Amino acid sequence: MSSTDGTGPPDRPTDRAPGPKLDLGPVGHLGDRLFAGLARGSGGLVVAIVAFVGVFLLALAIPALADNNSSFLFSRIWEPGGDNPRFGIAALFYTTLISSIIAMVIAVPIAVGVALFTTYYSPKRLAAPVSHAIDLLAAVPSIIYGLWGILFFAPILRPVINGLASALGWIPLFEKPATDNLGVVFTASVVLAIMILPVVTAISREIFAQTPVAHREGALALGATRWEMIRMAVLPYGRSGVVSASMLGLGRALGETVAVLIILSVPNGNDPWNSSIFAGGETFASKIANNAAEFDSPEKTGAYIAAGLVLFVVTFLVNSAARIIVARSGPGGKRPRKNRRTGDKAAQTEGATP
Amino acid sequence: MSVNRLLRVGTVAVASLGVLALSACGSDPEPSGSSSPGGSSSSAAGGDCPKGTLNAEGSSAQKNAIEEVISKYNEKCADVTVNYNPTGSGAGIKQFNANQVDFAGSDSALKPDEATAAEKRCAGNPAVNLPMVIGPVAIAYNVDGLDKLILDGPTAAKIFQGTIKTWNAPEIAKLNPGVTLPSAPIAVFFRSDESGTTENFAKYLAAAGGGAWTGEPAKKWTGTGAGKEKSAGVAEGVKSTKNSITYVEWSYAVDNKLGVAQIDTGAGAVELSAESAGKALAAAKPAGTGSDLALKLDYATKEAGAYPIILVTYEIACTKGLPAEKTALVKSFLSYFASADGQSSLTDLKYAPLPEETRTKVDAAIQAIS
């Protein structure tokens, strides 16, 4: 208990805290030592794995980066290997980021909406099958999202693309190239949004369902409308959960490989760079996957691994930002968890096994 | 209690999977009885059947051919399992040299440094390039109402280089008199993965383009357009995009019902067919000397009725140095591949069979493997 207690929130009712005395006994047990050791070992193993992956990838990437004759961060040329290796990630970086951002902008609000619908709006009888169906969609392999996306879904996006391009085409971001190619960043983004929707929904739903009954009923008893109850009790309670669900979704969008690979067309090396979301592009992951079959020299492989490392760093930065947001939201976001009453258990089992 | 529960979870999971596995005790499908096993004509191919598993990897251009041949080979030798992974020529050579597969498929013969690595893998014996499958490359297009399109080397080079930008450009119109061409921009699709098809097509454009093609032929595309992944990707791109064009293996163009351009080599327009592709191959010369069978294609051929854009895909195998049991498997399978029986099944799949003269040489090289 000492570890849990020491970091407990200040508002915790101290008179109920059992103090370290009760705790000292159990810790002495051999079983406790073993178990704690196992837990710590697992934690340490995670750290070791990541460190090993990181060090290893760095070791492979550094020689290639040292030989690079072009600015790795600011060039958009990609010609690794050979006598004059030149490669830069500017274009990859842009496409990866813009496609994931568009996917998040589309998916997260909808996912939160769906999660709220299944937890607090839909009739009980509907909520369970819908939740199951959405969980099931997380099981659809990404390769199928890719095939479905380009073969069936992309054609209905054509009017959307044309509409957006004619309305906003004066902004470079929405400028449409002359050809009618559908394998563009926008298509990939929408499909990515559909792909991450089940993940974000499933986790948000779990969290929303755990909102303490006391909070909800309290809000309602004060005369709050259903929406106000959600805004005052459910959303603050679930905020950190939604952020971490979104993070998982973003991680998936940033690193999604096969679906993006199938959908996106790749610009050739001669044309000037096109920042439009209605042009083709390559993300880090699709670039690596597309060329994975031809990693025939360490220099070449190193260049792709360097790109993979950048994807690493980007994801990590995004995650850190999300963590800071969660931390800033402060005790308000965290407090309800600690003060949960045992009555919540009923709500939890309700949510887990509808 | 929770340990019990975990055990229960495990038991239920294992039991249900066990039921699934047992209820459907797996087997291989019956061979399709289209041709009689152990037919007389195939007895020349390798004699007795060995037993075992053969793993190969490489060029995706020969995937359909080798799958068909594996299927027919299994009718004859049911105890041999042959796996072919169509991951690309570079990957095939890499896996072969890394001792991961028993032979490799590649759209180009081993380059000197690759050959050195291959020699190491074959315990100090050289590896051999065996030309095995000829795949014509089609210039496939999708333009409404355009049933027939004639292109020549320079025009094709300009289209794929990006100097001709619209369908009604005078160069195209001149080659297609009396045809209404749209004024739409040409959407070019290219292979975004490194590909032997790209390399061979670029070699054609460089040789026959009359200087209009500026890039150095390589597995990576240097021309204009939008890239899609693999042959399936470019075929899909052309299919779903109006006024588009690409280069792709013949079978993909046919399967996706795309238009295939005829090529004017200077001796009239040539339609793509097994014969016209075979004619171009007959004009090919051996690139190496002695037992090296690598071929040098004449992309700028002006021979009447020869379709110039073809690619030869090779099987790369050790001449010596594999374990005896693997050697027997490699020999048995490749002999069948190079046999008249094996080659005859390829025409239906839009490949061209090896000319008899080359086939005999390849067969001799396979028999020399020990």
Place this chain on the structure above:
Amino acid sequence: MTTLAANRPAYDGKTLDLTGKSGARAFRNTLATVLIVLCFLIALIPLLWILWTVVSKGYSLLLDANWWSQSQRGITVRRVGGGAYHAIMGTLIMSLICAAIAVPIAIMGAVYLVEYGKGTKAAKVVSFMIDILTGVPSIVAALFIYAVWITVLGFNRVGFAVSLSLVLLMLPVVLRSTEEMLKLVPDELREASYALGVPKWKTILKVVVPTAFGGIITGVMLGLARVMGETAPLLILVGYSKNINLNPFDGFMGALPTMINQDRTELALEPAADRVWAAALTLILLVLLLNLLARLIARFSTIKSK
């Protein structure tokens, strides 16, 4: 209880209807309801569409007993026949090995974060590393295992190598969701257990983990669903075989995603296209089966723990 609560606001809104403010509140409430229902409908369209595409195009092959009992040996893309037995078994073998490695580490890691290391610097480091691991693209995980397993250790490409790379992908998913679920277990339960003199490890094993069991299982399922559909590691770490191979330590091995990948290049051909959708449907059904199993277990165990 929820239904009761849900009925209340409408009533409250009416009693407060006299002031202008409450009109705005009622309007906002209605607007939110409309928006949330709309979100749900918008989300439903593509999701149902994908399912419909896969089911309608894939179901016919699944009705054939051969699909469940035969391999694809000797079946080329132009030929009908054969089944997905080799791929189903490959997928099951590789993902179950992965789960057997990843789930214990993930659950113990989460136990560490929530029960032992909470708030400590070490826990922050672990948590941080999991965030990084979450961002590892499957292709990078595969490359990493390729370099370790094949380049450094000199082994062949086999199913087990795929399992190892899938561990990297499954670990953070299961760990994070388990962590969230453990955090939600009320401290009162722990305190009650300690008060009875139950040692900490027994408290965790018998009170904390069982309470969060349903959520943990959901996390495991999400993780399994993710790794079962992964394609990139399969492409790099094991060759696809159309033949039956049940040994994860030797030889090429089929799997459903690579089976889809093989035939997707020939979607213009009907036999191949049928197999693509049928393999996809099989994969989905497989995950559904595991899901139902998990829910059953979760419900079963929750009742028991009461």
